[in-house]
Amino acid sequence: MKFEFQPNDARVTLSGEFTFTDHVAFREVADRLLQADDRTIVVELSQLRFIDSAGLGMLLIARDEAGKAGRTLVLSQPQGQVKRMFAVTKFDELFTIQA
């Protein structure tokens, strides 16, 4: 998985495949997002091709931590397999998902 932050650190774009092996990198991503000043932090997923169950778990942890910090984690533009996984697991009931 690769990631790229927007200048204000409140928005990050993930690309490639998001699996268990990315847990260290995603921890850094989540910590950096939570340090941004905005109340809404966005994970842009339009270039993410694949996510596994560990990836879903990491997003849920990030959501909980954002909630504890008084922030809202938004998932933006999931595509293909990622979108299907979100639909099957009803992520739209847990996150704000921007189409």
Added chain:
Amino acid sequence: MFGLNRRVSGAAATNIPEALAVSSPCGDPRQDSHVDLLQSWMSLAEMQQRVIRTLIAEIQDTSGFVEKQADDLSGRFQRLALSAQQQTGRVESLTSLATSIEVENQPVPIEEIARLLKDTLGDVIVKILMLSKDSMAMVYAMSEVSANIVNVEKCMASLQQVTSTTNMLALNARIEAERAGAAGVTFRVVADEVRELSKATQALSVTMKSELKAMTDGVATGRATLQRVATIDLTNNILAKDRLETLLGALLQRGNVVEDIVAEAVSEAGLISADVDGMITGLQFQDRARQRLEHVVDALSVISEALEENKRNTASVAPELLELAPADLGWVTGLLDRFTMSEMRARFAAELLTGAPGAEPHRDAGPGDTNGSIELF
């Protein structure tokens, strides 16, 4: 005119006086012509009686034939109506087969099965998500513990360094105390105590290092185990729900299609039953036809009896008229030529020409024979 054609020998039938004048057998042309005319009438009456008898036989035979065929058709249609009714019942039973299955003698709608599976799969998905989330939380926690252990190991190294330095200081203090002689006695005691303290600290440090190594090894083992759990990819299990929901949707849709088709088939079967019932009712026409033909036969019988009575009366008054004029074969042939059915023509020929009843009609009205009584022409 019947019976006169040969006697008038070519004279027109309407030109009787001329014909009678030519053919008078007894010298009184007027009387002879009356005799000829009466004999002709008598001969015609005889032939009419034969025709009537044959017609009566034909009508009765045809009436019986029609009635037998109608009864046979009615029976077949009744069996068809019964089959259609049974078929409707069978088709209706398909409706329940298409929409439910039997479990422990209880019908369970397929929709309920689909709902149960969907709920169960949804529950499994929630648990998979919880497992994934908790696994990753544990991974993060174990990573933090590992980092803490590394920090503790650094602290232990620092502690060992401090202990070593303290030990060296105690040794130097002892040396300086020895140099000071009696003045350093007290100082020597303190140096010895510090040295003992340093040894105890060193021993404690070794023990702590050993315990820390055991803890590090345990954390490493736990982290490796947790990593194996966390890296089990449940993606296919999650997507299986998607696939199963699609299959269940297709199954339900097919059940609905089958239900619609069965409903249509039931409706069609009902229409067929109604049509068959209507046909059975329609086949009762033979009762009215038989009654009408009986009236016709009755009327013909009355005419025949009247002709017979007239013949008897005529014979009693004028016995010489009993000698009938020969049958007019041309007239008979003309009549027979009107019949297109050879079988019927043969019966009429036998009856008219000989006065004897013709052969019995060939009526094979068996259930499997549809051609026996039909002559194509």
